[in-house]
Amino acid sequence: MIVGERKPLLELKGFIEDYRKVLIVGCGTCATVCFAGGESEVKVLGSALRIAFLREGKEREILEDCVTRQCEPEFVDKVTQRVADEKIEAVLSLACGVGVNFVAEKLEEVPVFPGINTKFFGATVEPGVWVEMCAGCGNCILHLTGGICPVARCSKSILNGPCGGSSDGKCEISPDVDCAWALIIKRMKKLGTLDHLSKMIEPRDWSTSLHGGPRRVVHEELKPVQAGREQD
Amino acid sequence: MEDQVATASCMAACPVQTDTRRYVELITQGKYEEALEFLLDANPFSSVCGRICHHPCEQQCRRSKVDAPVGLRMLKRFVVENTREYRLLRRKWIEPSREEKVAIIGSGPAGLTAAYDLAKLGFGAVVYEKNDLPGGMLGTAIPRYRLPWAVLKEDIDDILSLGVDVRTGYEIGAGIGINELREAGYAAILIATGLSESRTLGIPGIDSEGVLLAIPFLRTVAGGRGASLGERVVVIGGGNVAIDVARCARRLGVEKVTLVSLESWEEMPAWKWEIEETVQEGVEIQNSWGPRSVFTEDGVVRGLELKRCTAVFDEAGRFNPSFDEGDVSTLLADNIIIAIGQWSDLTCIEGSAVKAARDRLEYEPETLTTTEEGVFACGEVVTGPGAAVEAVRDGHRAAKAIVHYLDTGELLSQPVTKPPCLGDIPLDTAKKIKQRAPVIPELAPADARVRDFSEIERGFTEAEALAEAKRCLACTTGALADEEKCAGCLTCVRICPFGVATVEETAAMPQELCQACGLCAAECPAAAIALKRFGTNRMREEIEGLFAGIGMREDIHPLIVSYCCLFEVTSRKLVRSEPSDAARTGVARVMVPCVARLSVVDILAPFELGADCVVIISCTEGDCLYPTAEERLSARVRRAKSILDEIGLGGERIDHWRTERSAEVSWSAFWELSKRKLRALGG
Numbered sequence A: 001m002i003v004g005e006r007k008p009l010l011e012l013k014g015f016i017e018d019y020r021k022v023l024i025v026g027c028g029t030c031a032t033v034c035f036a037g038g039e040s041e042v043k044v045l046g047s048a049l050r051i052a053f054l055r056e057g058k059e060r061e062i063l064e065d066c067v068t069r070q071c072e073p074e075f076v077d078k079v080t081q082r083v084a085d086e087k088i089e090a091v092l093s094l095a096c097g098v099g100v101n102f103v104a105e106k107l108e109e110v111p112v113f114p115g116i117n118t119k120f121f122g123a124t125v126e127p128g129v130w131v132e133m134c135a136g137c138g139n140c141i142l143h144l145t146g147g148i149c150p151v152a153r154c155s156k157s158i159l160n161g162p163c164g165g166s167s168d169g170k171c172e173i174s175p176d177v178d179c180a181w182a183l184i185i186k187r188m189k190k191l192g193t194l195d196h197l198s199k200m201i202e203p204r205d206w207s208t209s210l211h212g213g214p215r216r217v218v219h220e221e222l223k224p225v226q227a228g229r230e231q232d
Numbered sequence B: 001m002e003d004q005v006a007t008a009s010c011m012a013a014c015p016v017q018t019d020t021r022r023y024v025e026l027i028t029q030g031k032y033e034e035a036l037e038f039l040l041d042a043n044p045f046s047s048v049c050g051r052i053c054h055h056p057c058e059q060q061c062r063r064s065k066v067d068a069p070v071g072l073r074m075l076k077r078f079v080v081e082n083t084r085e086y087r088l089l090r091r092k093w094i095e096p097s098r099e100e101k102v103a104i105i106g107s108g109p110a111g112l113t114a115a116y117d118l119a120k121l122g123f124g125a126v127v128y129e130k131n132d133l134p135g136g137m138l139g140t141a142i143p144r145y146r147l148p149w150a151v152l153k154e155d156i157d158d159i160l161s162l163g164v165d166v167r168t169g170y171e172i173g174a175g176i177g178i179n180e181l182r183e184a185g186y187a188a189i190l191i192a193t194g195l196s197e198s199r200t201l202g203i204p205g206i207d208s209e210g211v212l213l214a215i216p217f218l219r220t221v222a223g224g225r226g227a228s229l230g231e232r233v234v235v236i237g238g239g240n241v242a243i244d245v246a247r248c249a250r251r252l253g254v255e256k257v258t259l260v261s262l263e264s265w266e267e268m269p270a271w272k273w274e275i276e277e278t279v280q281e282g283v284e285i286q287n288s289w290g291p292r293s294v295f296t297e298d299g300v301v302r303g304l305e306l307k308r309c310t311a312v313f314d315e316a317g318r319f320n321p322s323f324d325e326g327d328v329s330t331l332l333a334d335n336i337i338i339a340i341g342q343w344s345d346l347t348c349i350e351g352s353a354v355k356a357a358r359d360r361l362e363y364e365p366e367t368l369t370t371t372e373e374g375v376f377a378c379g380e381v382v383t384g385p386g387a388a389v390e391a392v393r394d395g396h397r398a399a400k401a402i403v404h405y406l407d408t409g410e411l412l413s414q415p416v417t418k419p420p421c422l423g424d425i426p427l428d429t430a431k432k433i434k435q436r437a438p439v440i441p442e443l444a445p446a447d448a449r450v451r452d453f454s455e456i457e458r459g460f461t462e463a464e465a466l467a468e469a470k471r472c473l474a475c476t477t478g479a480l481a482d483e484e485k486c487a488g489c490l491t492c493v494r495i496c497p498f499g500v501a502t503v504e505e506t507a508a509m510p511q512e513l514c515q516a517c518g519l520c521a522a523e524c525p526a527a528a529i530a531l532k533r534f535g536t537n538r539m540r541e542e543i544e545g546l547f548a549g550i551g552m553r554e555d556i557h558p559l560i561v562s563y564c565c566l567f568e569v570t571s572r573k574l575v576r577s578e579p580s581d582a583a584r585t586g587v588a589r590v591m592v593p594c595v596a597r598l599s600v601v602d603i604l605a606p607f608e609l610g611a612d613c614v615v616i617i618s619c620t621e622g623d624c625l626y627p628t629a630e631e632r633l634s635a636r637v638r639r640a641k642s643i644l645d646e647i648g649l650g651g652e653r654i655d656h657w658r659t660e661r662s663a664e665v666s667w668s669a670f671w672e673l674s675k676r677k678l679r680a681l682g683g
Helices: A009-016 A039-055 A073-085 A097-106 A180-191 A194-198 B009-013 B020-028 B032-042 B046-052 B056-060 B072-081 B084-090 B109-120 B149-161 B178-183 B214-222 B240-251 B272-280 B388-408 B427-432 B462-469 B491-495 B519-523 B538-550 B579-585 B600-608 B629-646 B663-681
Strands: A002-006 A021-027 A061-067 A090-093 A112-114 A116-126 A129-134 A174-178 B101-105 B124-129 B165-168 B186-191 B211-213 B232-236 B256-261 B284-287 B289-297 B300-313 B319-332 B335-338 B375-377 B479-481 B529-531 B560-565 B587-592 B613-618 B654-658
Touching: A009 A039, A009 A090, A009 A112, A009 B629, A021 A039, A021 A073, A039 A061, A039 B600, A039 B629, A061 A073, A073 A097, A090 A097, A097 A112, A112 A116, A174 A180, A180 A194, B009 B020, B009 B056, B020 B032, B020 B072, B020 B462, B032 B046, B032 B072, B032 B084, B046 B072, B046 B149, B046 B388, B056 B072, B072 B084, B072 B462, B084 B149, B101 B109, B109 B124, B109 B149, B109 B388, B178 B186, B186 B388, B211 B214, B214 B240, B214 B335, B232 B240, B232 B300, B232 B319, B240 B256, B240 B272, B240 B335, B256 B289, B272 B284, B289 B319, B300 B335, B375 B388, B491 B519, B519 B529, B519 B629, B538 B579, B538 B587, B538 B600, B560 B600, B560 B663, B579 B587, B600 B613, B600 B629, B613 B629, B613 B663, B629 B654, B654 B663
Parallel strands: A021 A061, A021 A090, A090 A112, B101 B124, B101 B186, B124 B165, B186 B375, B211 B335, B232 B256, B232 B335, B256 B284, B560 B587, B560 B613, B613 B654
Antiparallel strands: A002 A116, A116 A129, B289 B300, B300 B319, B479 B529
């Protein structure tokens, strides 16, 4: 899932300070699961902001909403409609950056502020702890590294590790961070494929990552079909 | 939200299907009057059942698998004992709104319950009772040490107050019979005459002086007229009537009372707890013996000859005792009292078209009809021996059948079905539920009990009732996940202290397993979990209600919202939270059935609504009903504090205390400490 973390409250308060009527919109998928922006977090944030404004004697109307996913037009349409109907002046999105972008595109004249910092693609390694596991680089090499990603999980993203900073299975940046290459070696030993590592992984084409500009995936078969047009 | 699963076991077991969970919950909320309303709605004989009900609800209570059942009968008794004034005030004469009148023959629990229902629906109900007192066996035969007359009178007076006309000393039969009742204009007649006559035995010597029948004996005793018994009394029978007879004999001063039962100890039909109490009171029980003959001297009883009973039931399970005539024994006795069963006095049907086969009315169990149109029958006269609460059930059914008949001219079929029942709690879940000993008031010592006919059992004190009510597992009133909102995040699965929540695609909390602790709802990031009891919006609604009632709350400084554990109070003084209290003390109390269900939003909400401080008071340390709940709540309190810190209000405005000893002892001190701190902070 995409993992995020709510921004500091005062920063968020600063975003919306000048608007009288603000809608906080949660996202019912990744942001919910990582406790950053689900319906409960919307309520907590709404409450905290109302208390903060109340304390300053400022009249602010803070409204709350949550949609299934802020990255789908059908779900976002509900938000845009509400914003228009209720004359909402600003939106605070608790979705990942995707949701913020998407809602912002749809809400042409109403500002959309990010409520969370989008951190990474990660997994729940234990309840309450999420760790990055994928960098979304667009050209997966996990088949070469025992299913453990050096791009996301090695601090240097090196493809032929470990480096000299690996010690007792930990990365030199912090004793809390596992050395991805130590994990890869351990795993490949178990798989009996350690010898594969004797072959150098070639330098990569990073154009599939952010170096090639914004990326796009198209499924032609899913594109809208115009009503009345005869099928092939 | 309606139950979507099987009925709770206690409720399913109750013949009148009293929702025990509901009245127990009302007790915990200090709403004793509402609990009474609820009880009387299901059962007009609630005072009686609080004393003598055989409480099948407790026998099926799912808590039995954890430690011991909840004392539901005693809780019912607590309600009726603590609402007497209210009960008098609520009485209301109901002017009949229907022209049709119904005659009821017999004023036992079946007949009076039917009369109660009919009167409530606007029918004139006239009850004919051949004895001088109403109440049937409850009034004339149940010993007073089990059921004081004043207790029965509470129920009967309630019924009479509706306008039910009970004519005592009025035997329907040869003179004025069913035909005459019809001629008198009754649109329907209900026969509910019960089993009022004792059976006797066909053994030699049975007609001797000193041989008594159980029911006439109990009537004499219950009437306070005493009975002259010799030094040694033998009671024949193994059922509850025999037990009553034996215990009465002890109270009449008989030193040597022996109860002879055909059945083995295990097979005895009397309730086990009554058998034990009887033995404590010095009654000797001889099992597996049948009476062979009464031996006499000059026509007066001298003893009883017994023969060994080798089996009570035959291979088909029918009552058909077999004996070993070679294994005999004798008991000396000055009196023998026969308590082997009862039969119905059917004098009332003489001259009518109502038919009876042997001593049972011909009767259709689903429509409650007899062979004569418009004449219905219910209770023990048609069902055979049963418990008081079963007679109440039959009375309700009869009233329903009669009302339908009078409304439509048609018969109503009421199949006798048992609702699907939850069944036992699985062992895995039971093991995770904290044990908590039941509150069982001790009976008076046996030697004191047999001195007179005083009631042997005392009721719960308020503190005891509240402690016992807390033990209810509130089966099937737990969490419900909203599939639409659920993100399948597994938080509920990870948090549930009972291992109940599951996530396939979305979360599910099987109602038959959920313990209603509310922890999952408090933590769910999608706010997708609703609670059937004390819903997730309830905290805010309560505060809004209290604040609305306070009026000028700006004048109250500091204003504290205190979330308090409902289960820590020992009287209802603190359970009820009124705006006037909040205005006077500056503390708006919200009583929560376990404060561990407070979410972070709940903890913040009071500040939004204008409170200066939130004081959470949970149970005594380590005493929470729910495993892990205390730690979970503490973590949420820390989070709420950090939010207040972030916005500059200060986390110190949230206090979390743990009850010390009891609410009454410690809570005011906590509020005072919090107030002082706030004043130091500048309000």
